[in-house]
Amino acid sequence: xxxxxxxxxxxxxxxxxxxxxxxxxVLLSAxxxxxxxxxxxxxxxxxxxMYGILVLAMVPAIQCGIGPNFGISLGIVSGxxxxxxxxxxxxxxxxxxxxxxxxxxxxxxxxxxxxxxMLLNNVKGSEMTVSTYVxxxxxxxxxxxxxxxxxxxxxxxWPIGQVGMRNTISLSNTFGGLLNETxxxxxxxxGKGLFVPTGLILFFFLVCVIVWLFMRSKTGIAxxxxxxxxxxxxxSGINVNKMRIIGTAFSTALGAIGIxxxxxxxxxxxxxxxxxxxxxxxxxxxxxxxxxxxxxxISNVIIGTFLFQGxxxxxxPVINQVLPESNLPDVIRLIISNGIILYALSKTKGDx
Amino acid sequence: xSTHFLLNMKNISKEYDGNQVLKNVNLxxxxxxxxxxxxxxxxxxxxxxxxxxxxPVIHSTGGFEGTVEINGEQVFIDSPQKAIDYxxxxxxxxxxxxPGFTVTENIKIGREISKPSLLSHxxxxxxxxxxxxxxxxxxxxxxxxxxxxIEEYIQVAGLPVGYMQFIEIAREIDKTxxxxxxxxxxxxxxxxxxxxxxxxxxKVIASKGIAIIFITHRLSEVKNYADSITILxxxxxxxxxxxxxxxIIEIAELMIGRKxxxxxxxxxxxxxxxxxxxxxSLKNFHVDMPGERVRGVDLDIRKGEIFGIGxxxxxxxxxxxxxxxxxxxxEGTVEIFGKKLDLSKLGSALANGIAFVSEDRRGVxxxxxxxxxxNIVFSAMQIKDEFLYHxxxxxxxxxxxxxxHALKMIDLLDIRCxxxxxxxxxxxxxxxxxxCLARALTMNPEILIVSEPTRxxxxxxxxxxxxxxxxxxxxxxxxxxxVSSELVELRSLCDRIAIVSGGKVSAIVKPDxxxxxxxxxxxxx
Ligand SMILES: Nc1ncnc2c1ncn2[C@@H]1O[C@H](COP(=O)(O)OP(=O)(O)OP(=O)(O)O)[C@@H](O)[C@H]1O
Ligand SMILES: [Mg+2]
Numbered sequence: 001x002x003x004x005x006x007x008x009x010x011x012x013x014x015x016x017x018x019x020x021x022x023x024x025x026v027l028l029s030a031x032x033x034x035x036x037x038x039x040x041x042x043x044x045x046x047x048x049x050m051y052g053i054l055v056l057a058m059v060p061a062i063q064c065g066i067g068p069n070f071g072i073s074l075g076i077v078s079g080x081x082x083x084x085x086x087x088x089x090x091x092x093x094x095x096x097x098x099x100x101x102x103x104x105x106x107x108x109x110x111x112x113x114x115x116x117x118m119l120l121n122n123v124k125g126s127e128m129t130v131s132t133y134v135x136x137x138x139x140x141x142x143x144x145x146x147x148x149x150x151x152x153x154x155x156x157x158w159p160i161g162q163v164g165m166r167n168t169i170s171l172s173n174t175f176g177g178l179l180n181e182t183x184x185x186x187x188x189x190x191g192k193g194l195f196v197p198t199g200l201i202l203f204f205f206l207v208c209v210i211v212w213l214f215m216r217s218k219t220g221i222a223x224x225x226x227x228x229x230x231x232x233x234x235x236s237g238i239n240v241n242k243m244r245i246i247g248t249a250f251s252t253a254l255g256a257i258g259i260x261x262x263x264x265x266x267x268x269x270x271x272x273x274x275x276x277x278x279x280x281x282x283x284x285x286x287x288x289x290x291x292x293x294x295x296x297x298i299s300n301v302i303i304g305t306f307l308f309q310g311x312x313x314x315x316x317p318v319i320n321q322v323l324p325e326s327n328l329p330d331v332i333r334l335i336i337s338n339g340i341i342l343y344a345l346s347k348t349k350g351d352x
Numbered sequence: 353x354s355t356h357f358l359l360n361m362k363n364i365s366k367e368y369d370g371n372q373v374l375k376n377v378n379l380x381x382x383x384x385x386x387x388x389x390x391x392x393x394x395x396x397x398x399x400x401x402x403x404x405x406x407x408p409v410i411h412s413t414g415g416f417e418g419t420v421e422i423n424g425e426q427v428f429i430d431s432p433q434k435a436i437d438y439x440x441x442x443x444x445x446x447x448x449x450x451p452g453f454t455v456t457e458n459i460k461i462g463r464e465i466s467k468p469s470l471l472s473h474x475x476x477x478x479x480x481x482x483x484x485x486x487x488x489x490x491x492x493x494x495x496x497x498x499x500x501x502i503e504e505y506i507q508v509a510g511l512p513v514g515y516m517q518f519i520e521i522a523r524e525i526d527k528t529x530x531x532x533x534x535x536x537x538x539x540x541x542x543x544x545x546x547x548x549x550x551x552x553x554x555k556v557i558a559s560k561g562i563a564i565i566f567i568t569h570r571l572s573e574v575k576n577y578a579d580s581i582t583i584l585x586x587x588x589x590x591x592x593x594x595x596x597x598x599x600i601i602e603i604a605e606l607m608i609g610r611k612x613x614x615x616x617x618x619x620x621x622x623x624x625x626x627x628x629x630x631x632x633s634l635k636n637f638h639v640d641m642p643g644e645r646v647r648g649v650d651l652d653i654r655k656g657e658i659f660g661i662g663x664x665x666x667x668x669x670x671x672x673x674x675x676x677x678x679x680x681x682x683e684g685t686v687e688i689f690g691k692k693l694d695l696s697k698l699g700s701a702l703a704n705g706i707a708f709v710s711e712d713r714r715g716v717x718x719x720x721x722x723x724x725x726x727n728i729v730f731s732a733m734q735i736k737d738e739f740l741y742h743x744x745x746x747x748x749x750x751x752x753x754x755x756x757h758a759l760k761m762i763d764l765l766d767i768r769c770x771x772x773x774x775x776x777x778x779x780x781x782x783x784x785x786x787x788c789l790a791r792a793l794t795m796n797p798e799i800l801i802v803s804e805p806t807r808x809x810x811x812x813x814x815x816x817x818x819x820x821x822x823x824x825x826x827x828x829x830x831x832x833x834x835v836s837s838e839l840v841e842l843r844s845l846c847d848r849i850a851i852v853s854g855g856k857v858s859a860i861v862k863p864d865x866x867x868x869x870x871x872x873x874x875x876x877x
Contacts, residue, residue: 218733221730222734228720232715232716232717237734
């Protein structure tokens with residue numbers, strides 16, 4: 001028995017136990033503050049599944065050796081473009097609309113991801129710096145593009161002047177909430193109970209399974225080998241650079257699908273600087289889940305996203321309640337996410 | 353009064369994840385003696401030394417039980433730095449050099465020499481400048497002491513394994529204030545003559561009063577150079593004796609628990625080798641492998657032959673297989689059964705039925721973070737599409753088949769492990785070597801090239817491996833090329849042995865050629 005507990009403890013790891021404990025503590029402290037626990041839990045569940053795929057995008061990137069993909073913004077803008085194009089086409093059927101958005105987004109992401117992978121192959125050893133830089137620059141570049149792309153649909157562009165896209169684009173006419181509402185149900189009283197976005201969760205799991213299968217495919221295994229030992233991989237006749245490009249492109253494509261999933265749940269597309277820090281949150285989540293900069297698994301994603309987003313979902317309302325009318329929540333969010341990244345990065349350097 | 357011991361390790365026990373690898377082990381070493389630590393693969397030799405040296409792997413896995421005394425005083429060593437402070441030096445089984453650093457930097461790391469500068473007068477010792485010249489001089493001296501001919505300013509990355517071994521040793525020799533030196537299989541990648549030179553150096557060091565603990569699987573070295581011996585079996589001490597009271601045969605018996613006779617018993621030979629049936633042909637073959645350059649080799653290896661390649665470290669014997677496999681830039685012609693290889697294309701040798709076991713097992717031979725089973729099937733899966741489910745264009749790992757095959761290989765090669773899912777990085781050195789072999793054998797190649805196949809393998813397992821190679825050759829007609837620094841091994845198995853010197857083949861000899869002839873060929877060029 002003791003053996004068993006020790007094993008389980010070793011597998012989960014101290015940091016995750018601490019964070020899980022903290023999560024429960026904050027959740028309990030919400031009760032005397034008069035917050036609705038069911039809503040908080042529902043929020044946790046929704047954020048978990050809506051961010052999940054974006055975090056999942058870290059797995060092929062880390063496994064193929066480019067490290068945490070701070071440049072996931074590249075996939076995010078691809079997804080946003082795909083969604084915008086789908087709206088522009090005014091597809092009536094929401095399922096078709098989200099399908100087109102994902103297909104177009106993925107296609108753009110794969111092209112960009114291949115180029116990005118080629119770039120990263122030329123800067124081996126400093127991938128994290130370069131990917132952070134790419135992540136920021138693509139957002140800056142798109143800030144210009146969003147202003148000048150020739151979209152005409154009234155949902156997309158500012159009503160005045162007829163040029164430039166809106167900051168936030170409502171999805172209520174197309175696929176907003178589509179996955180969330182599918183097969184959804186509420187535990188307890190409607191409106192006050194625990195809302196379970198079944199479709200969203202199922203979709204998240206489906207993509208998890210696809211990634212899991214990919215990582216067990218011939219290509220996926222070669223890709224992981226390329227990440228952990230280039231010399232070994234080469235000696236088996238595998239082109240390491242090609243594997244890194246595949247991993248990067250796959251990660252970018254998941255970014256595109258991830259942001260569309262996120263947007264449908266949120267109900268809006270957010271352009272311009274909105275996705276600026278998303279990459280950091282994704283990295284933080286997967287590292288919390290127990291991944292290192294060299295190794296990441298699907299379970300790291302599932303656990304990490306739950307803890308990270310759960311903590312934010314619960315902690316922010318609590319802080320709001322304790323210190324109303326301050327911008328502390330935002331500061332706390334920054335501290336949590338950046339602190340975790342620092343902590344995790346310092347950890348990975350040390351262990352060997 | 354009892355004898356004075358420099359090192360006294362008492363009742364040492366250690367477990368990894370509930371797997372007891374050391375049980376109440378005692379080890380006593382006197383000043384100025386060479387103490388041999390002997391045991392099978394996985395007996396716990398490296399683990400015992402890692403405890404002595406305070407390696408992080410010990411303390412991150414729950415520490416150990418027992419006490420360590422140095423000069424009669426109990427000490428707690430929980431980091432390598434502490435071990436160094438107590439005057440302990442260690443040459444690890446798996447090299448611990450920093451690839452991006454030069455030879456000098458690797459030798460001097462942590463013990464840089466500085467000289468006063470303008471700033472240091474003002475701000476103290478931290479601001480002194482490094483005395484590169486002095487450091488380079490020291491490095492030169494340490495290198496020439498052990499007879500290694502290499503520029504001290506080149507980078508360690510990409511050097512052949514034999515060099516790395518010497519650099520590690522130079523680093524330890526250069527240290528001052530050393531009381532105890534540990535050598536974990538320092539001679540595994542060296543030829544007899546190189547090993548002898550190293551052992552002579554060890555004798556000189558010991559005569560200065562420094563104690564030496566020496567791990568090896570070459571028992572003749574033990575008999576000729578050690579003063580006393582401790583034998584481990586399955587994590588327990590079976591004997592502790594003066595070397596004069598024990599014979600090589602007794603050592604071997606105590607260590608593996610049964611008798612070993614000849615190195616190999618060859619199966620009956622029914623092959624007919626023909627000079628017109630050539631498996632592998634090299635013409636004017638050049639390889640640009642740093643430290644192991646090949647400068648124009650012509651060789652014809654017959655189908656069904658076991659062909660040996662020997663020679664001193666740095667002469668190019670390792671360059672030949674690495675060039676054929678496309679791991680280093682090569683020129684010239686390589687023909688496999690008459691078909692020309694495209695040397696510029698990675699993996700073309702593999703695709704044409706050649707498998708290779710690299711001498712650099714941690715760098716090239718293994719995925720240390722992955723399971724034994726994945727390591728074993730990796731190449732066959734990637735190159736021959738085996739161990740996969742084929743669902744249209746999708747190829748998924750067939751876990752069941754992988755497991756079955758891995759279990760078979762573990763049994764066949766006697767890989768000592770907790771199971772097929774154990775991480776390769778946590779196996780003992782010799783067992784890692786067996787996993788490398790298993791991976792190549794899984795390819796079921798027409799031509800098998802093995803480089804230092806028995807590096808770090810104990811005598812029992814060595815017999816097993818060599819006999820298995822012979823069996824593949826005799827029964828399946830597999831052509832086998834063995835590159836090895838161990839002449840005995842080459843002699844026991846090969847039909848012909850090429851001696852490489854100065855990047856060229858200086859002679860091709862029969863396995864029973866006299867030592868003098870081979871020695872001459874090795875020194876030629
Ligand atoms: N980090 C580790 N985690 C788990 N088990 C380990 C680890 N390191 C070693 N072991 C196990 O401890 C046992 C002893 O290993 P050790 O490396 O001490 O053997 P050794 O005597 O040096 O063998 P060799 O001659 O092959 O080098 C082996 O069974 C090995 O699998
Ligand atoms: Mg060992």
